[in-house]
Amino acid sequence: MTEAAIRRTPGTPCWVSLMVHGLAATEEFYRELFGWEFRPGPQQLGPYVRGMLDGRAIAGIGQLPPDRQLPIAWMTYLATDDADLTADTIRSCGGTVGVGPLDAAEAGRMAIAADPAGSVFGIWQAEAHIGTAVAGAHGTPVWNELITRETSAVGKFYEALFNYDVESVESTDFDFLTLRLEGRPVASLHGVGRALARDLGSHWMTYFEVDDTDAAARLVTELGGRVIKPPHEGTHGRLATVADPEGAVFSIVRSAGHRQLADL
Known part of the structure; x- marks a missing residue:
């Protein structure tokens, strides 16, 4: 097991996350499938955990409010040096920004957007949390x-x-x-x-x-x-x-x- 590259050139996929209704059941599924352990992450948008391997972050899973009926899908985050500037660029290029930009505690700054075809993706400006920390x-x-x-x-x-x-x-x-x-x-x-x-x-x-x-x-x-x-x-x-x-x-x-x- 090796450390992933720390340098996050803007545009590099750096993190993946998932929002679900049953957080505990989803944790169990990915624990059994991938061997992940789980630790609490930033809670601004509700209960949220990070899947870990050997103490290193792999992916995030959050819990949706009971009344939110959103599509359940893995979301790719792309690295940025400036989440606010990237959000403005998304809008000017024909995309939309649905959440943020906002701070995720000390971890970093993020936004959730969609491209002109409707594909949802995140942008991540790293601070304490660089994103996925293990590859291979x-x-x-x-x-x-x-x-x-x-x-x-x-x-x-x-x-x-x-x-x-x-x-x-x-x-x-x-x-x-x-x-x-x-x-x-x-x-x-x-x-x-x-x-x-x-x-x-x-x-x-x-x-x-x-x-x-x-x-x-x-x-x-x-x-x-x-x-x-x-x-x-x-x-x-x-x-x-x-x-x-x-x-x-x-x-x-x-x-x-x-x-x-x-x-x-």
Whole structure:
């Protein structure tokens, strides 16, 4: 297990979080699936815990108020040096800001936004909390990908927001962009056209590394979740798409040592 890179270039995915109705049951699911332990985090928006491995933060899970019927989904946070300035840029580029910017105690400053296609994401200005602190182990985020109808317009939004270098796959039947910062791939955008799930809409997908994709997929169902796309071989490993008991969709992948999965 190794420390993740501490330098958070603006635009780098740096954290993932989930808001659910049953916090205790969700903790148990991810404890059994990924081996996470849990510690309290900032409570400004209600009960909130951080999933940990060996005392290092991996992801956050919060509890929704009983009367809030929001979609249950993992959310990707992108690093920023100035949450307020980035929020203004989101608005000027055609996105919306739904929460914040606001301080999360001493941890940092954050906002929750949506791009012009409706994909929800967070921005994170780190202070005491840098974000995900471990990479390369079972239960750690390994990649983030935007699943959307088409990448052209939304790609221009993210390029304007964080000055990514955008690498496109030239194909008449494959719509795929890789976002690069300082020469390295950090995220991808995948246009799936009419195959975009109506219940999910345009959304960010988090990939978590696992030791054994098939075993992890079986465990998901044993723990009350479901398998959406069964285990199969991808360019950089064996992967599956699954959902937890409250319906939050994510992918699991045995990446055979690859930290960047731009061709999943």
